[in-house]
Amino acid sequence: MVTIRDDKTPTLLVPDNGPVSALSSIRCLDWLLLPGIPVRITDQVADEATRNPDLPWARETCEWIVRNVVAERISIAYTDTGFDYREQFDAWIAGGMDPQRRPRSRNLGEASILGLMRSLSEEWQGNNKAVVLLDERFARKAVAAIEANIDIVSTRAYFRLLTEDYGLNDTAAYWRLVLNNIEDMDTLDEVRSVRVP
Numbered sequence: 723m724v725t726i727r728d729d730k731t732p733t734l735l736v737p738d739n740g741p742v743s744a745l746s747s748i749r750c751l752d753w754l755l756l757p758g759i760p761v762r763i764t765d766q767v768a769d770e771a772t773r774n775p776d777l778p779w780a781r782e783t784c785e786w787i788v789r790n791v792v793a794e795r796i797s798i799a800y801t802d803t804g805f806d807y808r809e810q811f812d813a814w815i816a817g818g819m820d821p822q823r824r825p826r827s828r829n830l831g832e833a834s835i836l837g838l839m840r841s842l843s844e845e846w847q848g849n850n851k852a853v854v855l856l857d858e859r860f861a862r863k864a865v866a867a868i869e870a871n872i873d874i875v876s877t878r879a880y881f882r883l884l885t886e887d888y889g890l891n892d893t894a895a896y897w898r899l900v901l902n903n904i905e906d907m908d909t910l911d912e913v914r915s916v917r918v919p
Contacts, residue, residue, distance in 0.1 A: 726757045726883060730851035730871055733760045735799065735842075737835045737865075739770040740857035741877040746771065746779035747903040748896055751786045753880075754796070756888050759853075761796040763787065765804030766834040773827065799841075803834035835861045839868055846870040855880055 726732050734754060736742060742763070745751045754761050772784040790796040810825035817823065835856075842865070846852045851871035856862050862874055875883065877900075881893035 726759065726853055726873075726887060728851075729849075731849050732757075732851050732853050733762060734855060735838075735852045736761065736763045736767055736855045737799070737838060738856045738858050738861060739767045741855045741880065742767055742771040742783065743777075743779075744877045744900045746777075746783045746786075748899050749779070749782065750896065751783065753884060753890070754855075755790070756884055756890065761790075762799045763796060764799045764801055764834050764838065766801060766807070766830045768798055769804065769807070770827075770830065799838065801834040801837040803830055803837050835864060839864065842872060843868050843870045846872055 726734075734757065736754070742751070745753055768787050772780050772787065774780055787796070791798060807825060807827065807830055814820075814823060814825055842852060847870060851873065853873045853875055854865055855875055855877065856865060857876050865872060865874055878897060881890075881897050884890040885893045
């Protein structure tokens with residue numbers, strides 16, 4: 723079982739939108755802050771979590787991210803993938819926004835993880851460790867291959883950690899609510915990764 727607090731200095735790293743969407747759907751994004759450790763969300767996850775205005779929680783998620791970045795409770799981990807996407811998006815807007823030429827935005831959160839791999843292997847050594855909140859299976863395998871102080875935690879396992887280590891009550895009921903919200907919103911393609919065995 724993963725423990726957030728041990729002999730290493732931890733940072734919670736969120737390179738996958740599944741956990742953010744899950745917590746957003748039950749209005750519990752502050753649970754990312756409960757362990758009291760630095761939180762870093764990748765630029766692509768911040769973009770992906772707020773991109774779809776049809777999701778009822780998109781606006782609140784955007785406000786939460788901005789509020790907590792300004793308050794320095796979380797930070798954004800900028801990636802080459804995110805930079806490239808922003809460049810393409812800006813060029814698309816400058817070029818008249820032809821729908822046929824819109825930049826591809828699917829799975830960029832997962833793609834940005836590959837860009838983070840070098841940073842992870844350099845930054846999370848010695849007394850530092852990353853607790854990576856990640857549901858996407860292929861990304862979990864890629865991150866697991868990095869030789870660094872990294873613990874990989876699924877959203878469901880994170881809920882259990884909050885119960886066991888931080889006294890949060892009945893996270894199993896919240897998990898059921900997450901699954902119900904996702905099914906009710908018919909957004910399985912957007913947040914499919916939260917269903918981890």
